[in-house]
Amino acid sequence: xxSDLVAAVDETAANVLLHAAEAALGTRSTxxxxxxxxxxxxxxxxxxxxxxxxxxxxxxxxxxxxLRIDYSLSLTLSIDLSFLDFCLxxxxxxxxxxxxxxxxxxxxxxxxxxxxxxxxHAKVSGDFGLDVTLSSGEWVVDVVIQQVRAIDLGTxxxxxxxxxxxxxxxxxxxxxxxxxxxxxxxxxxxxxxGIAEVTGLLAAVVNVFMAGLRFEVYxxxxxxxxxxAGGPFDPAVDVTLASVTAEVQASDENELVLSAxx
Amino acid sequence: xxxxxxxxxxxxxxFAHRFTTAGTFSYGLSPLPSFLxxxxxxxxELSIVVRPxxxxxxxxxxxxxxxxxxxxxxRPGRLEIALGDVxxxxxxxxxxxxxxxxxxIGDTTVDSTAMTDESIFTHAFGSPGEYRWADAHxxxxxxxxxxxxxxxxxxxxxxxxxxxxxxxxxxxxxxRAEPETVEILVGQTxxxxxQRAPGISITDVTLLPxx
Numbered sequence: 001x002x003s004d005l006v007a008a009v010d011e012t013a014a015n016v017l018l019h020a021a022e023a024a025l026g027t028r029s030t031x032x033x034x035x036x037x038x039x040x041x042x043x044x045x046x047x048x049x050x051x052x053x054x055x056x057x058x059x060x061x062x063x064x065x066x067l068r069i070d071y072s073l074s075l076t077l078s079i080d081l082s083f084l085d086f087c088l089x090x091x092x093x094x095x096x097x098x099x100x101x102x103x104x105x106x107x108x109x110x111x112x113x114x115x116x117x118x119x120x121h122a123k124v125s126g127d128f129g130l131d132v133t134l135s136s137g138e139w140v141v142d143v144v145i146q147q148v149r150a151i152d153l154g155t156x157x158x159x160x161x162x163x164x165x166x167x168x169x170x171x172x173x174x175x176x177x178x179x180x181x182x183x184x185x186x187x188x189x190x191x192x193x194g195i196a197e198v199t200g201l202l203a204a205v206v207n208v209f210m211a212g213l214r215f216e217v218y219x220x221x222x223x224x225x226x227x228x229a230g231g232p233f234d235p236a237v238d239v240t241l242a243s244v245t246a247e248v249q250a251s252d253e254n255e256l257v258l259s260a261x262x
Numbered sequence: 263x264x265x266x267x268x269x270x271x272x273x274x275x276x277f278a279h280r281f282t283t284a285g286t287f288s289y290g291l292s293p294l295p296s297f298l299x300x301x302x303x304x305x306x307e308l309s310i311v312v313r314p315x316x317x318x319x320x321x322x323x324x325x326x327x328x329x330x331x332x333x334x335x336x337r338p339g340r341l342e343i344a345l346g347d348v349x350x351x352x353x354x355x356x357x358x359x360x361x362x363x364x365x366x367i368g369d370t371t372v373d374s375t376a377m378t379d380e381s382i383f384t385h386a387f388g389s390p391g392e393y394r395w396a397d398a399h400x401x402x403x404x405x406x407x408x409x410x411x412x413x414x415x416x417x418x419x420x421x422x423x424x425x426x427x428x429x430x431x432x433x434x435x436x437x438r439a440e441p442e443t444v445e446i447l448v449g450q451t452x453x454x455x456x457q458r459a460p461g462i463s464i465t466d467v468t469l470l471p472x473x
Contacts, residue, residue, distance in 0.1 A: 091384075095433075099320075102429070103276065105274060107273075107388075176264050177388040
């Protein structure tokens, strides 16, 4: 059965639609919590999408490779320093009033918050499906994430691991009574997590933005004037799109095809 | 929390007094300096009975100060000591705002916020830096404590834990400190021994307005 109206775009045009949709989506932000080894992490993150190459795969997949995600992260690590707890010994010295001894003083180390700011980008490849909806009198065609095939974080995990280590050292410097325990503390804390954990954290944050990700590639009013009014006795001719479907059709070059019945 | 200020005795402080007058020292404990509020009075007033005779050796008696529901408490609340013995007060850390000791024995006032004679104040320094201190009550007394963090390679780095057991004495006579400047390691303790002073405090100058 043929449709009343058919529109088709090839992969080149589909790329143009995607990049316009990325720009229209703008910056998205979220916040949440995760973990880094034994330490809790709260974060806020903002991302924007750009680039990527569309491949159309029949019957209904829009594969996007190399989708670039630029992100800015504000992490706050919560580090319990109680493993450093120790006691100052009883100290006795001679004074003009005889030998005087202080009592033993036990130092309880706090849980510190370590802020880390970090920005970089990742490249994601994933498969999107087609979703057509009628919303407030407009037909909207979205591509919606179905699965993330790959996340390439580049060198971000290494850089973030270094940034976290530096931030921890700075934060510990301000902790009273840490003294020469500073190096020991930094060593113990940074040994508690490594590249794998940082990679996992970054991937988790990227996945938060990928979950449910959709790009709007087409929007059209359900009812529109097909012919303008020609005069007082020749009114405009309106057309109502009763249904719209979207699919990828295989031919000598795959195309994204929109079909409408009026 | 660990500021250098003898008017607020905190976890890292110790205040001690040698009693050289026989009689009963009735005193109060205040969670704030005594010039701001009157000391709390426990149901059973805190007291130290100083016997008129000296013991075979000078003894030191420690009193632990804690927060309780309706104020401040001391353990033990009552003591009997020999003439010339020393009593020292410290907190178990439950008094986060600090406390002060004030009372009288005979004609003598013993006040940790305004030390005059036979008194010791100690402070353990937790962070490196230069601490210039002065008397919050306006005398000309002053001094400096240089606190350094031993770096790896410094022999004091490896032996830091043992170094924490060493104290450094500053002898305050009248309005003069000797030595005026001392250098210690992070975590070490300075003892100020106060004699014939006009009622002084040991206060970080950054806490003093106009300094």
